[in-house]
Amino acid sequence: MRPNLRTTLLSVAAILAGCVLFRVSAQKPATGPDTILVKVNRPGGKISPNMFGIFFEDINFAADGGLYPERVKNRSFEFTEPLAGWTKVEAGGAEGELVIRTDGALNKDNPHYLRLRVYNPGAGFGVMNSGLRGIGVQQGAEYTFSAYVRATRNAPRTLRATLTDESGGNTIGEATLTGFGGGWKKYEAGLRASATAARARLSLFVEEKGEIDVDMVSLFPRDTWKGRPNGLRKDLVQLLANMKPGFLRFPGGCIVEGRRLELRYQWKKTLGDVSERRSIVNRWNDEFAHRPAPDYFQSFGLGFFEYFQLAEDIGASPLPILNCGMACQFNSSETAAIEQTDEYIQDALDLISFANGPVDSHWGAIRAAQGHPEPFHLKMIGVGNEQWGPRYIERYRLFSAALRAKHPEIALVSSAGPSPEGKEFDYLWSSLRQLKADFIDEHYYASPDWFLANSSRYDHYDRSGPKVFAGEYAAQTAGVARPDNRNNWQGALAEAAFMTGLERNADVVAMASYAPLFAHVDGWQWTPNLIWFDNLRSYGTPNYYVQKLFATNTGTRTLPVTINGSAENARQGLYSSASLDERTGEVVVKAVNTTKIARPVRIALEGASGVGGGRSIILGSADLKAENSLDHPSSVAPIESKLPAAKPEIQMLDPYSVTVLRLPYAR
Ligand code: AHR
Numbered sequence: 264m265r266p267n268l269r270t271t272l273l274s275v276a277a278i279l280a281g282c283v284l285f286r287v288s289a290q291k292p293a294t295g296p297d298t299i300l301v302k303v304n305r306p307g308g309k310i311s312p313n314m315f316g317i318f319f320e321d322i323n324f325a326a327d328g329g330l331y332p333e334r335v336k337n338r339s340f341e342f343t344e345p346l347a348g349w350t351k352v353e354a355g356g357a358e359g360e361l362v363i364r365t366d367g368a369l370n371k372d373n374p375h376y377l378r379l380r381v382y383n384p385g386a387g388f389g390v391m392n393s394g395l396r397g398i399g400v401q402q403g404a405e406y407t408f409s410a411y412v413r414a415t416r417n418a419p420r421t422l423r424a425t426l427t428d429e430s431g432g433n434t435i436g437e438a439t440l441t442g443f444g445g446g447w448k449k450y451e452a453g454l455r456a457s458a459t460a461a462r463a464r465l466s467l468f469v470e471e472k473g474e475i476d477v478d479m480v481s482l483f484p485r486d487t488w489k490g491r492p493n494g495l496r497k498d499l500v501q502l503l504a505n506m507k508p509g510f511l512r513f514p515g516g517c518i519v520e521g522r523r524l525e526l527r528y529q530w531k532k533t534l535g536d537v538s539e540r541r542s543i544v545n546r547w548n549d550e551f552a553h554r555p556a557p558d559y560f561q562s563f564g565l566g567f568f569e570y571f572q573l574a575e576d577i578g579a580s581p582l583p584i585l586n587c588g589m590a591c592q593f594n595s596s597e598t599a600a601i602e603q604t605d606e607y608i609q610d611a612l613d614l615i616s617f618a619n620g621p622v623d624s625h626w627g628a629i630r631a632a633q634g635h636p637e638p639f640h641l642k643m644i645g646v647g648n649e650q651w652g653p654r655y656i657e658r659y660r661l662f663s664a665a666l667r668a669k670h671p672e673i674a675l676v677s678s679a680g681p682s683p684e685g686k687e688f689d690y691l692w693s694s695l696r697q698l699k700a701d702f703i704d705e706h707y708y709a710s711p712d713w714f715l716a717n718s719s720r721y722d723h724y725d726r727s728g729p730k731v732f733a734g735e736y737a738a739q740t741a742g743v744a745r746p747d748n749r750n751n752w753q754g755a756l757a758e759a760a761f762m763t764g765l766e767r768n769a770d771v772v773a774m775a776s777y778a779p780l781f782a783h784v785d786g787w788q789w790t791p792n793l794i795w796f797d798n799l800r801s802y803g804t805p806n807y808y809v810q811k812l813f814a815t816n817t818g819t820r821t822l823p824v825t826i827n828g829s830a831e832n833a834r835q836g837l838y839s840s841a842s843l844d845e846r847t848g849e850v851v852v853k854a855v856n857t858t859k860i861a862r863p864v865r866i867a868l869e870g871a872s873g874v875g876g877g878r879s880i881i882l883g884s885a886d887l888k889a890e891n892s893l894d895h896p897s898s899v900a901p902i903e904s905k906l907p908a909a910k911p912e913i914q915m916l917d918p919y920s921v922t923v924l925r926l927p928y929a930r
Contacts, residue, residue, distance in 0.1 A: 296863040296913055297834065300825045301841040303850055303928060304870020307821035308770030310842055313509030313580050315814035317793075318735055318776040319570070320516030321561055322547045324786035325779070328395030329796060331565035332496040334406070334482040335465060336395045340375040341542040342560050348393050349377075352466055355386025359469075369411055369447050369478045372532075372541035376411075376478035379469050381419060387468035396785040397462025398482065399798025400426060400436065405485045407492075409451035410467075411478040411538065414443035419471035422450075424482075428460040435460060443475070449538075454482065461798045479538045488576070493537060493564060495573060498801050499781065502794055504577040506811045511579040512645070512734060512776055513570040518561075519584050519648045522546050522594040527586040530614060533566025534629060540566060546591070547788045553746055554788045568630070571618060571639040581618065582676065582774075584645030585611050587658045591649075593681075598654055601661075608665045611644055615670050643674040649706060649735075651680035651687045656694045663698055674701040676732055683707045683717075696728045702773060704734035711738045711757035715857060718760050718832050721768035731771055735778035736761075737791055737806065750791040750804035752899050752919065753887035759809045759921040760855045763840035764832060766813065769821050777810050784893065795893070802896035805889065808882050809921060812901060816880070816923045818842025818851045837862060837916070844925070849877065852924040856916035859885075863913050871928040877906045883920030 319325065327333060336348035345363040353359065359381040368374045381388045392398075400406065408424045420443070426436035438454035456463075465482055469475060487494025488501075514528050521527035526543055533540055540563040548559040567583070574581040588599035588607045599607065613626055618641035620627030630639070646662045647655060659677050666673060677700045680687045688705075695703055707713070721731065738754035741747040748754075758777070765772045782792035793807045803811070822841040826834035836858035842851045850871070856862045882901040889899050906924070916922055 296865045297827050297837055298865045298867055299839050299852065299854060300828070300867045300869055301850060301852060302823040302869045303843065305823050306843050307823060309820055310766070310769040310817055311509065311773050312817070313774055314766075314769060314817055315508065315810065316510030316512065316579055316582070316774055316776045317503060317506065317508040317780055318516070318778040319511060319513045319780050320518050320778070321514060321545060322516065322518065322779050322789055323782035323792060324395060324559070325781035326565045327560070327562050328783055328786055329781050330495050330499050331562070332484050332487065333562065333564055334394055334398045335392050335480050336558065337560070338480050338562065339373050339478060339538070339542060340377050341373065342558065343544065345375045347558055350391050350393070352387070352389045352391050352468070353385065354388070354468070356383065357381070357385030357388035358383040359388040361390055364476070370539055372539050373478060376476050378474055378476050380474045381469050381472050384470045384472055387423070387470055389466050389468035391464050391466040392480070393464060394462070396783060397429075397798055398426070398465055399461050400456035400459065400463050401799065402456055402459040404456055406436070406454045406456065407451050407483050407485060408438040408440070408454045408481070409449055409483070410440060410480045411447050411449050412440060412443045413447045413476040414445055415474045415476065417473045418443060418475045419469040419473045421470065422475065422477065423468045423470065424454065425466050425468065426454065426456060426463050427466065428458060429462045431464065433458070435463060447478070449479070459799070493569075495565070495569065499794065499796060500573065500577070502801060502803055502807070506814050508577060508579045508814055510582045510774060510776070511570070511574040511577070512582040512584060515584065515648060516779070517591050517593070517648060518546055519586050520589060520591040521586070522591055524588075524590045524597045524599060527590060530567040530583070530585070530610065533563040534568055534633065537562070537564050540564070551746075551788050556786065556788060567617070568633045568635070572635065575639060580643070581639055581641055582643050582645060583614060583641070584648055584676070585614065587647035587650065587655070587662060589647060589650050589655065589658065592651060601657060604658055604661045608662055611646070611662065611666060612669060614644065615641060615673060641673065643676060643702070645676035645704065647678050649681045650678045651691060656691070656698075659695070660698060663700070676702045676704050676734070679703045679705045681706055683709070700729040702732040703729045704732045706735040707733070708735070708737055708739050708743045711740060711753050714738050714757035714761040715833070718764040718838050721764055721772055722830075722832075724768065724771045726771055730773035733765060733772060733775035735776065737777055739791070744789060746790060748790045749888070750795070750806055750890055751887065752805045752884045752889040754791060755805035755809045755899070756855065756857055756887070756919055756921065758806060759812075760833065760838040760857055762809065762813050763838045763853055763855055766817070766840040766842065766853065767821060767824065767832070777806060797893060800893045802891050802893055804891055805882070805884070805899040808899065808901055812880060812882055812921060812923055813853075816851050816853070816925065818844040818849075819846060822850065833857070837864070847925075848927055849925045850928050852926065854914075854916055854922045854924075856918065856920050856922075859918045861918055862916040864916055865912060866914055866924065866926070868926070868928055871930050874927050874929045875906070875908045877924065877926040879904050879906055880923040881917065881920055883917045885918055887919060
């Protein structure tokens with residue numbers, strides 16, 4: 264699938280021989296060299312080290328079933344249908360009943376539990392859990408099986424967990440809990456999987472007559488990111504860490520808003536012991552009739568503490584987005600009365616204390632009790648997600664006044680609505696400009712052609728006033744939010760071309776993030792997405808590699824670039840941006856060739872000369888339909904090479920490619 268994409272350079276031998284040579288290229292160039300002129304002597308504004316970040320939302324099973332690696336579905340029996348995910352098992356003549364009860368519940372936020380009532384234990388009476396699209400286990404890996412158990416009078420003395428593979432016939436792991444008393448208590452045991460299975464099942468068996476109560480049934484991997492209990496899925500965090508993202512936006516997205524206010528994201532309810540985090544339905548559960556997911560809930564096992572910790576782990580600045588008193592305007596559009604806005608503002612003020620407050624403050628103490636006495640260094644907060652209209656501006660005004668008065672050090676992200684142009688967009692920009700907003704969050708879900716046509720979008724943006732946060736974007740290869748959108752090279756290449764425009768204008772575009780981030784191959788609602796996974800494996804899409812290339816090759820100052828003497832991007836399908844990396848003494852040039860022919864380019868550094876050497880990183884495919892997959896995760900992936908010590912004059916850009924050159928320079 265992948266053509267030879269290695270850097271095309273004049274070979275050192277050719278330079279020595281004084282000839283102009285081209286490497287063997289996928290296609291012969293049709294034109295003479297284009298000139299990319301980088302004005303090294305005219306460095307522009309600083310590029311924020313946070314510029315390219317990530318957007319996380321619990322959509323597509325991104326949290327439960329994804330980053331949050333709990334294997335048991337509906338562990339607390341709190342789904343609308345309390346036995347969803349669970350089926351009765353009666354082995355060898357066993358007889359009994361599964362009863363959902365609420366009397367004497369574990370706690371107020373976990374009101375339902377399961378009573379196993381056994382009339383005849385036979386070869387085992389119990390209940391089987393299907394997992395979140397199955398249970399993934401790796402051979403030899405250890406898991407913690409745990410449950411809160413309460414014994415009733417004459418209760419069975421043991422609860423045996425067995426893990427069976429897809430066939431249902433092979434037991435591939437076992438653990439037993441015992442020693443139960445009369446009150447709720449958590450019991451746990453280790454379980455080692457003897458085989459790998461992507462869709463195993465977990466069953467709980469009771470082998471004596473009687474009744475026993477269970478809640479918070481969990482099978483959790485021990486090998487989490489940084490080995491933390493209740494930790495995150497390691498391979499997925501690693502993919503994020505590899506991007507070196509500048510910021511982490513969480514928890515969304517529309518999930519912040521909720522379809523109704525009652526179902527909005529409330530960060531305070533996501534802290535503390537996981538058994539006290541009240542589950543609610545996930546808003547993506549039945550948003551799309553063509554991808555229903557009635558079993559999609561939020562356990563909040565991945566809550567605000569874990570988000571902050573994740574941001575810290577991967578070196579990203581935390582960017583929480585909070586509800587501003589408005590439910591999703593695509594759904595109910597329910598809006599809290601203006602007099603109730605204080606409650607929402609208080610949530611924002613308390614969040615700042617939770618993240619940054621001293622340990623002897625109320626919220627700082629709660630953070631410390633969760634294991635993080637040091638502050639999380641929160642510097643920005645989003646007010647609302649994708650809101651629009653005067654109702655939003657009214658509420659933003661109140662937030663802004665209150666937060667600026669108490670926390671002038673915190674920058675605010677405000678919304679430009681769901682569309683990147685139009686009446687609503689213009690209204691929001693002009694209102695927010697008057698309100699002296701810090702960052703305005705623009706969203707673009709549009710065709711690859713839109714991305715190409717908009718690479719110069721910010722070249723003439725007003726430099727005074729608010730900065731742009733390109734907070735959600737992704738090329739939609741088939742149509743906006745259509746299920747047949749693909750994460751193919753066509754979309755990724757168009758995004759790369761567009762991103763040169765973001766980088767060239769880093770003085771006005773302060774941050775940018777692709778969206779959505781994650782999707783389970785069997786559990787998605789929305790496509791395209793940056794990273795796909797199943798229960799065991801994961802891969803970065805071509806779009807992921809574009810994001811990674813930009814995030815890991817951002818200089819410290821922008822440099823003006825022209826293509827064939829024109830500052831206008833693009834010139835016949837070529838797009839470029841450049842920056843100075845003052846930390847490494849390199850000029851970083853990005854060149855995107857969106858044409859199907861190889862393009863020779865002359866890279867000229869004005870006011871400096873290349874000293875030779877350096878590196879090139881090339882990402883591309885001659886096939887615009889090329890994709891990565893679980894089986895072929897690197898069909899489209901960057902290839903890095905050292906540049907020859909003798910300074911090359913001509914760089915050949917492969918057809919349909921993104922080239923990053925890191926060139927040491929001398930003034
Ligand atoms: O990224 C998917 C959704 O698109 C986000 O939740 C929302 O903000 C946007 O409409």
